[in-house]
Amino acid sequence: MSNKPSRTTFRNRLEEMVKSLKDDIIANKYPPGTYLPSENALVEQYSLSSKSVAKGLDMLQEEGLIIKIHRVGSMVKEVDSQKKVTITLGYSPDHNIVLEELIAEFSSLYSHIEVNTTSFEPYDHASIKKHIKSNKIDTFMLNYLDFQKIVETEELDFLEPLPVRQDISPFLYEPFIEGDTCYAQPLTFSPIILCYNKDHFTEAGLPEPDSDWTWKDLMHYASLLSKDNERYGLYFHALSENRWPIFQIQSGIKFEREPSGTYKIYGTKIMESFAFYRDLILNSSLIPPFFSENNSDANMLFLQGKISMTITSYFGLDLFRDSSLNYDIAPLPFFSEPLTLLLCIGMALNKNSENKEAANLLVQFLTSEKAQTIIRNKTLNIPSLKKIAQQKSGDHLNRPSRFNLYREIIPTFRYHKDLNLNVQSIVTIRQQLKFLLSKMESEDEMCVKLEHLL
Known part of the structure; x- marks a missing residue:
């Protein structure tokens, strides 16, 4: 019997590497202008081939998180402090996830991104679609019925496909997958x-x-x-x-x-x-x-x-x-x-957003360990990240x-x-x-x- 690792094993390791580096960037472990570990170091750390590591770094570059500099390394993307970006997050008042605190934490990591919010009434599908079509929101929270209404009115082209992550239970993705494509990252559920x-x-x-x-x-x-x-x-x-x-x-x-x-x-x-x-x-x-x-x-x-x-x-x-x-x-x-x-609340991304890169950073942050831990400790919501949801809370909430x-x-x-x-x-x-x-x-x-x- 061969002991050669399967393709699935390599894929899981690659996903682990990309997620870990992404979380570290979002948490400012690697501030803008600093470099990620060398490709050789990543090969050894994650037991991957050079080709797989290079592919993972390409993925991070495509997401606008790093710049690969030939013969130098992978630099966390510098932000032009003069170039401010404003994005709008749509949400329902029912989605009580200490949003102000989360946005403040995000802003401390990405000072060049200003986050405005606009609220929808629960199940106000018409308002959600209107805001998406007119590009008045860059990213937004939605539930299954919101998503299904978008599917039924054949308006999925307005949503950006998003990756299915291994650290989130598969059943939480079920409401947001159409065909073989995922259109929202699970945020909380109940x-x-x-x-x-x-x-x-x-x-x-x-x-x-x-x-x-x-x-x-x-x-x-x-x-x-x-x-x-x-x-x-x-x-x-x-x-x-x-x-x-x-x-x-x-x-x-x-x-x-x-x-x-x-x-x-x-x-x-x-x-x-x-x-x-x-x-x-x-x-x-x-x-x-x-x-x-x-x-x-x-x-x-x-x-x-x-x-x-x-x-x-x-x-x-x-x-x-x-x-x-x-x-x-x-x-x-x-x-x-x-x-x-x-019930599951997900984060969707407006495909036609003029600031899609910044909006995607917010989606990644809200589903990062840092943000999910805040949700776990400050609310009675269940975070989508399995690891965080299962942690014991040391707070004094009732x-x-x-x-x-x-x-x-x-x-x-x-x-x-x-x-x-x-x-x-x-x-x-x-x-x-x-x-x-x-x-x-x-x-x-x-x-x-x-x-x-x-």
């Missing part, structure tokens, strides 16, 4: 989870939620936790695109088209899940008749002790990081199958004791795409849910209507 007030459970003498809970179990305990004129057992934003699809995903089947091209919904488990969702939301003994505008409204009720349990994400937990709230998290209860929805729960439930992660619906169909279902939850239509009427609308 499954949808159950969050509960530990004091309420202790006071009522009830067992805390566990992985074997069904939704009927939750309804039972939520009714016992509810107290007239004081609190309710459960509440969440029922019309959120990150809440109601969970019940369809847990139904165990997808939306499938018939040979005629229409969907079969009436009389299926999907219809059953809609009916169950209606009964859950309209149960006045455990859910308050409260009109929320977004997921933050529900999280705020939980923080105020008005509800005992809520369905949320690690992004939502960030609201509690500086509080004294005694809370914890658990896997979602299940309907037919114990599955949950995974983290739930089961913060690492997400590692245990990775096999249950699913994406919106597992519904087998396009974004417009998801919007259509959401609109019809309003009629179901306001008792203006029965689940039979809703499902028949959806079969035609979809």
Whole structure:
């Protein structure tokens, strides 16, 4: 048997070298004007051939990080201090990643790059596309639905292809790959989870939620936790695109088209899940008749002790990081199958940006170990870098004791795409849910209507 290293081994070593050098440049270990280790030193350090090392350095040069000087070495690119560059980062206020601190850290490394920000409303696909087309943003954060809308409107040509990195879990790339091409670097992620007030459970003498809970179990305990004129057992934003699809995903089947091209919904488990969702939301003994505008409204009720349990994400937990709230998290209860929805925020690059090189440096920085460590220590977000996500935090944030729960439930992660619906169909279902939850239509009427609308 040959002991010769495989091509995969060499490729992994090359990727490791490029990433390590890139991180060191971003962290200013090699300031502008200094030189990287010699090619011979890199050959020995990473057990690569001279040809592979040269290829890796070419990659760094193409990204604008170094200049290869014949018979001298690889110099970290000097920046003309007189030539200032301004780039614009688009983000949603929901993406709470201590952005100001991260930008300040980036600016300390790249003083010639000024970063402006512009915010989008969550799922404001039209605004995102408008800003991309008019080159008003150079790089931006997006989630799966944002990306999928770009795909469905055939506007992928506006996004710069980005590399798939070995230090980020492959499943985080799934929402941002079309064909064989990746269009966004994963930044942070979160499954949808159950969050509960530990004091309420202790006071009522009830067992805390566990992985074997069904939704009927939750309804039972939520009714016992509810107290007239004081609190309710459960509440969440029922019309959120990150809440109601969970019940369809847990139904165990997808939306499938018939040979005629229409969907079969009436009389299926999907219809059953809609009916169950209606009964859950309209149960006045455990859910308050409260009109929320977004997921933050529900999280705020939980923080105020008005509800005992809520369905949320690690992004939502960030609201509690500086509080004294005694809370914890658990896997979602299940309907037919114990599955949950995974949310992932990625960084995309405007292909037509006039300052693409500078914008790419920001993308690389935000997904570097330095920036990901800041996110890990200063927020309750889960960083995309596996190494950083698994580090113990030495901060004093109010983290739930089961913060690492997400590692245990990775096999249950699913994406919106597992519904087998396009974004417009998801919007259509959401609109019809309003009629179901306001008792203006029965689940039979809703499902028949959806079969035609979809």
